[in-house]
Amino acid sequence: MHRPAVGKRIAAAFATASLTGVLGLVGSAPAQAAAPEPLSFTVDFANTSFPQFPKLGGGFAGNGPALDSNGNQIGTVYDTCAVDGVENVTTADVICHVFVKFAGGDELDLSTQAPVDVNPLDFPYTFNAVVQGGTGLYDGAQGEATIIATKPHVYQVVVAFK
Template sequence: MQRTITVKRSVGFAAAALMVGTVGAFSMPALASTVDGHRAASLPAITLDFTGTNDEGAVANAVGADFGGTGRVKDTDGAVIGTVYDQCDKDSIKPTAVEAFCTGMVKLDDGDQLAFTTTLPIPNLASSYPQSFEGVITGGTRRYEGISGEAHFVARSAGVYDLNFS
């Protein structure tokens, strides 16, 4: 036996839906201020240390070669406060450097996470440090939910990057 259920639509239902949509549209500034409140969370200055854990050196030196790994996240005193994960794709091969597009995720020990993307310059052995480059904050969780902005990287040595956010 098959039962067919029908729903009668009425003008009252349509009016209620319109009212809910209108109230929701006027409520959006309150939501935006909540996101802005997250943006006010103090972002830590950190160091990303990939030494010995990233496989960039082991992959082909060709456009499209990908690499990634994990590293330690350290605070300004050098204490380990989390883990960083990255995945990169080599996009430009030059005699003096390689350039890769990278995405990364900083997972702090307290559970908060920050995500970023950047175009990473990988210098040749004759390059000098420090080297600076920029990235984009693509999001975060918990205290950093809704965050966006710039990520400022300073390469101190091969695989070691100071990271500041703004």
């Protein structure tokens, strides 16, 4: 008759040990890094190769300074885009991959499908981009950027991280 009691004790000991092991593993899991603080900057893509007459499938690239709210350069923004829709001779829809390289070496990676309008009468307009990670502070970052085209080649970028 003592055997069932011994068996129950052994089973209870294994269950307790297993639960303790699982809790120990959960407790030792690395904590997720906090999302970076929201970020805002302006970029002037005056150095861009946007075609005078956009054609479906055509590409272009650009770069420009990333400026903080005081006008100080905090990095450089690089983009590569492909035209995926042409509305008229001055407006196109483009898919762009954007890298922001900050002065400290951290990089932020954004991707968007955006309108590009070279008609100065059609400003401002807004579109969104997806945060796809980066390096350093932005390694593994996720979120969304709201981009406001304020005039030709000039964009205000506001990034919210998750």
